[in-house]
Amino acid sequence: MLSIKNLHVSVGDKPILKGINLEIKAGEIHAIMGPNGSGKSTLSHVLSGKGGYTVTEGSATYQGKDLLEMAPEIRAREGLFLAFQYPVEIPGVSNIYLLKAALNSIRKHNGQPEVDAMDFLTLVKEKVRLLEMDEKFLYRAVNEGFSGGEKKRNEILQMAILEPKLCIMDETDSGLDIDALKIVSEGVNSLRSPERSFVMVTHYQRLLDYIKPDFVHVLANGQIVKSGGPELALELEEKGYSWVENNQAAA
Amino acid sequence: MNTATASRYAAEYPTIASALPGQTLPWLKALRAEALIAFSAHGFPSPREEEWRYTNVSGIEKKLFAPSVDLTGSDVDADWLKSYRLEDAWVLVLVNGHFSAELSVLDGLPEAVSVMSMADALAKQPDKVEKYLGAAADQSEHSFIAFNTAWFTDGLFVHVPAKLVLDKPIQLLHIVTGSDAMATTRNIIIADEMAEAKVIETYVGIDNAYLTSAVTEVFVGQNADVTLYKMQSESDKAYHFGGSYIKQARDARFTHHNFAFGGLLARSDIHADLDHASECELNGLYLGVKRQHIDNHTRINHLKPYAISRELYKGVLDDRARGVFQGRVIVAIDAQKTDSQMNNRNLLLSDDAEADTKPQLEIYADDVKCGHGVTVGQLDEKSIFYLQSRCVDEETARNMLTFAFANEMVDKIKIRSLHDKVLEQVLARFPQEGVNKEWL
Numbered sequence: 001m002l003s004i005k006n007l008h009v010s011v012g013d014k015p016i017l018k019g020i021n022l023e024i025k026a027g028e029i030h031a032i033m034g035p036n037g038s039g040k041s042t043l044s045h046v047l048s049g050k051g052g053y054t055v056t057e058g059s060a061t062y063q064g065k066d067l068l069e070m071a072p073e074i075r076a077r078e079g080l081f082l083a084f085q086y087p088v089e090i091p092g093v094s095n096i097y098l099l100k101a102a103l104n105s106i107r108k109h110n111g112q113p114e115v116d117a118m119d120f121l122t123l124v125k126e127k128v129r130l131l132e133m134d135e136k137f138l139y140r141a142v143n144e145g146f147s148g149g150e151k152k153r154n155e156i157l158q159m160a161i162l163e164p165k166l167c168i169m170d171e172t173d174s175g176l177d178i179d180a181l182k183i184v185s186e187g188v189n190s191l192r193s194p195e196r197s198f199v200m201v202t203h204y205q206r207l208l209d210y211i212k213p214d215f216v217h218v219l220a221n222g223q224i225v226k227s228g229g230p231e232l233a234l235e236l237e238e239k240g241y242s243w244v245e246n247n248q249a250a251a
Numbered sequence: 252m253n254t255a256t257a258s259r260y261a262a263e264y265p266t267i268a269s270a271l272p273g274q275t276l277p278w279l280k281a282l283r284a285e286a287l288i289a290f291s292a293h294g295f296p297s298p299r300e301e302e303w304r305y306t307n308v309s310g311i312e313k314k315l316f317a318p319s320v321d322l323t324g325s326d327v328d329a330d331w332l333k334s335y336r337l338e339d340a341w342v343l344v345l346v347n348g349h350f351s352a353e354l355s356v357l358d359g360l361p362e363a364v365s366v367m368s369m370a371d372a373l374a375k376q377p378d379k380v381e382k383y384l385g386a387a388a389d390q391s392e393h394s395f396i397a398f399n400t401a402w403f404t405d406g407l408f409v410h411v412p413a414k415l416v417l418d419k420p421i422q423l424l425h426i427v428t429g430s431d432a433m434a435t436t437r438n439i440i441i442a443d444e445m446a447e448a449k450v451i452e453t454y455v456g457i458d459n460a461y462l463t464s465a466v467t468e469v470f471v472g473q474n475a476d477v478t479l480y481k482m483q484s485e486s487d488k489a490y491h492f493g494g495s496y497i498k499q500a501r502d503a504r505f506t507h508h509n510f511a512f513g514g515l516l517a518r519s520d521i522h523a524d525l526d527h528a529s530e531c532e533l534n535g536l537y538l539g540v541k542r543q544h545i546d547n548h549t550r551i552n553h554l555k556p557y558a559i560s561r562e563l564y565k566g567v568l569d570d571r572a573r574g575v576f577q578g579r580v581i582v583a584i585d586a587q588k589t590d591s592q593m594n595n596r597n598l599l600l601s602d603d604a605e606a607d608t609k610p611q612l613e614i615y616a617d618d619v620k621c622g623h624g625v626t627v628g629q630l631d632e633k634s635i636f637y638l639q640s641r642c643v644d645e646e647t648a649r650n651m652l653t654f655a656f657a658n659e660m661v662d663k664i665k666i667r668s669l670h671d672k673v674l675e676q677v678l679a680r681f682p683q684e685g686v687n688k689e690w691l
Contacts, residue, residue, distance in 0.1 A: 017473060093638075
């Protein structure tokens with residue numbers, strides 16, 4: 001699915017990622033944990049194509065194609081989805097039309113006809129119920145005036161409708177109360193499938209109680225300093241990030 | 252001050268004076284004479300005046316725009332007119348400053364309501380016109396008002412009696428067809444106690460250089476409700492100087508939607524005087540392309556306590572266009588508990604576009620809630636990336652965000668047919684590659 005090799009990324013002259021290696025196979029859930037400033041968000045931004053970053057070395061291959069060469073919208077149409085840490089408000093563009101436009105551009109990209117309006121509405125309403133959202137959110141401007149929790153749910157709604165192959169979730173749990181976290185997690189769990197992979201970038205272990213990862217990686221100072229199974233997250237929770245940072249310094 | 256041009260206009264005045272409506276009314280004759288003197292002494296406004304510092308009108312002084320004395324030579328293409336005329340409204344058409352009965356549709360009006368040309372009103376209800384003409388627009392305010400008072404050839408007169416609610420809007424369709432023509436019109440809208448009316452002013456012209464001077468005075472009675480729409484789509488060589496002057500009585504509600512899209516140089520003044528607990532909402536959208544200069548000036552006078560005002564003006568400026576917004580809110584010493592919000596947002600699409608914005612709050616009362624905000628900027632890169640991450644290509648994302656920014660104001664239009672016409676005009680003014688109307 002995704003193969004990241006020796007990825008180095010700078011912002012201006014400042015190196016942020018210093019040689020990331022990561023292999024993600026179809027159906028796997030990877031959690032990337034790390035303290036603030038470790039480069040977690042940079043990694044999700046670079047993978048989704050946000051501007052302002054310079055790749056100085058290394059590669060990222062997505063489904064056999066050079067991911068870093070693609071425009072952000074092409075990555076999205078190819079099935080990569082970024083759930084934003086801070087979803088952006090787009091006044092004047094309604095939620096449901098953006099969903100429909102996005103879905104149709106994916107279908108067009110895959111040589112499929114546009115979605116039938118009635119089928120689309122049925123699909124959207126089903127997903128809205130699943131995420132326990134109010135239908136009126138569909139007709140409001142994208143994220144405008146939404147609470148933090150509503151914005152995060154809206155991201156998962158988009159994900160549920162666009163059915164991406166690779167979901168990158170950037171700090172999805174930050175700012176969520178426990179009820180919202182449960183709903184969001186259920187939404188994500190219902191999307192788990194052997195063909196779909198997830199990268200969950202998170203500062204807190206709490207999210208991983210609800211969405212069980214297959215692998216946990218710890219990012220510190222722009223490098224993956226430790227990888228393991230779900231138990232690594234618990235260990236981290238117990239010992240704190242200083243544990244891996246100290247290990248790294250000692251090494 | 253340039254009075255040379257003023258004296259050229261003044262010299263021409265006797266040739267048209269006898270053709271002006273209401274010349275047999277001594278009060279009007281005197282008012283016009285006084286206005287002519289005021290204009291001749293002062294000339295057109297100069298950028299040295301604070302209220303005109305961003306707008307240089309000297310362009311109009313290169314020509315001597317000529318008024319028409321009647322409808323002669325004012326043929327209008329019916330198909331062209333269709334794109335501006337509202338089907339579900341009473342329509343009063345003025346061509347080159349004169350009422351065209353042939354193009355107007357005024358049948359079916361409730362008997363108690365007056366909707367007629369200003370010339371008709373001066374003939375049939377001179378006392379009423381005398382009471383209101385000049386009562387809201389003070390000719391010492393600036394010389395365009397004096398100019399308008401001296402020269403106006405016709406206009407729209409509306410009177411809605413107490414408690415009457417008009418079920419259809421009234422449209423004033425103001426057309427200029429002549430090259431180097433001048434159309435000077437004066438409108439009066441009166442809504443008595445608890446009456447409700449919606450009026451649309453549409454300003455259009457054939458692709459010529461011409462001058463429109465239009466002053467509208469609005470009187471909103473106690474607890475009455477008036478919505479005034481202004482759709483300024485003059486030709487791109489035209490000069491437009493318009494003003495809406497509103498007097499609101501106690502508890503009166505007034506809403507203005509000002510769409511300023513046309514003209515080489517266009518200026519609109521909107522002044523509202525608020526009484527006890529009256530509500531005033533001013534909305535504006537100006538779109539400038541090429542070398543257009545679009546100026547909007549608003550003034551809200553909170554004269555008494557408990558009044559509420561809300562103002563939002565948005566501008567989108569491309570190419571070398573320049574947009575000016577000057578918004579003043581004045582809260583008098585007696586106007587305690589005033590609640591006022593003023594906002595101006597500008598989107599610059601090119602490096603050469605310019606926005607000059609000047610919000611002014613003058614507060615003399617001490618227990619009030621007043622705020623204002625101003626932004627001038629480009630499209631938000633974060634929003635563009637967000638849309639891209641949702642499969643939208645960059646160019647479409649930029650176009651979408653531009654339309655969405657403008658569309659917030661279009662969406663406020665409550666009359667469907669007008670909404671669609673305004674939206675068409677917005678879409679026509681900017682690149683719309685990939686933009687789907689459905690998205691807006």
